[in-house]
Amino acid sequence: xxxxxxxxxxxxxxxxxxxxxxxxxxxxxxxxxxxxxxxxxxxxxxxxxxxxxxxxxxxxxxxxxxxxxxxxxxxxxxxxxxxxxxxxxxxxxxxxxxxxxxxxxxxxxxxxxxxxxxxxxxxxxxxxxxxxxxxxxxxxxxxxxxxxxxxxxxxxxxxxxxxxxxxxxxxxxxxxxxxxxxxxxxxxxxxxxxxxxxxxxxxxxxxxx
Numbered sequence: 001x002x003x004x005x006x007x008x009x010x011x012x013x014x015x016x017x018x019x020x021x022x023x024x025x026x027x028x029x030x031x032x033x034x035x036x037x038x039x040x041x042x043x044x045x046x047x048x049x050x051x052x053x054x055x056x057x058x059x060x061x062x063x064x065x066x067x068x069x070x071x072x073x074x075x076x077x078x079x080x081x082x083x084x085x086x087x088x089x090x091x092x093x094x095x096x097x098x099x100x101x102x103x104x105x106x107x108x109x110x111x112x113x114x115x116x117x118x119x120x121x122x123x124x125x126x127x128x129x130x131x132x133x134x135x136x137x138x139x140x141x142x143x144x145x146x147x148x149x150x151x152x153x154x155x156x157x158x159x160x161x162x163x164x165x166x167x168x169x170x171x172x173x174x175x176x177x178x179x180x181x182x183x184x185x186x187x188x189x190x191x192x193x194x195x196x197x198x199x200x201x202x203x204x205x206x207x208x209x
Contacts, residue, residue, distance in 0.1 A: 031077030032069050034173035036085040036122070038181040040096035042189045048101030048199050053113045055097070055104055057090040060118040060142070066177065067124035069170060070133075079124050079173060086119075089185065093117055096189030102198065112148040113198055117141060117188070122177060135162040135171040137180040143188055148202040154194055158183035 064080040093115070094104040105111050121140035126133050136159065143154040160180040162171050188194065 032079050032173060033082035034066065034079060034177050035082045036181055037088045037178050038092045038185055040092045040182065040185045040189050042096055042099050042186060044099045046101040047195050048097065050101060050103050051113060051199060052105035052111045053097055053102045053115055053198060054107035054111045055090060055093055056114065056116045057086045057093060058118045059084050059086050060120045061122060066122055081122070089117065089119060089181065092182070092185050096185060100189060100195055114146045116144040119181065122181065133164045135164055135176060136160070137176050139180040139184045141184040141188060145194060145198055147198055147200070148204050150202050152194065152197050154188065154191060156184045156187040158187065
């Protein structure tokens, strides 16, 4: 009888250990979510002459997934964005345009200039450097500018690389991804070819029958 009780206790202990192991495994595989809150830092200038510009922003990525939290670990889990970053990107773009002398305005018939901004890529691509991990993030932003029917397309890429101080240390994903998107948007707001295209007056011609 004692042997039976002892066997039962060992069986319960094994089952409990297995359950705990499964919980830890699932927790490790659950991954993390990062909130992207970019900002645009440019030198304030009155190049836009106060003209109205409507702004449209879209998260054009195929999914919210950014990468693996730790590619060296099979239990690292996936990294993804916590929510749609479009509102935060729009606020950053509006600030950048204001700093360059433009006036962000709602889309309407009288506003003949518009900027469409799409986040097409945001990825976490770390690499192993010896015993340490180099945290690397990349972002790609596509822009379509329209000035009274004439269009210009631009592509802005940005990269951020942090060397982590020790093995097993994870970066602040919110800050890393936000900084990378900020770099791409700041490139857009500092693009003088784009700025000149948007501020100049373009008359729309039409065929007279």
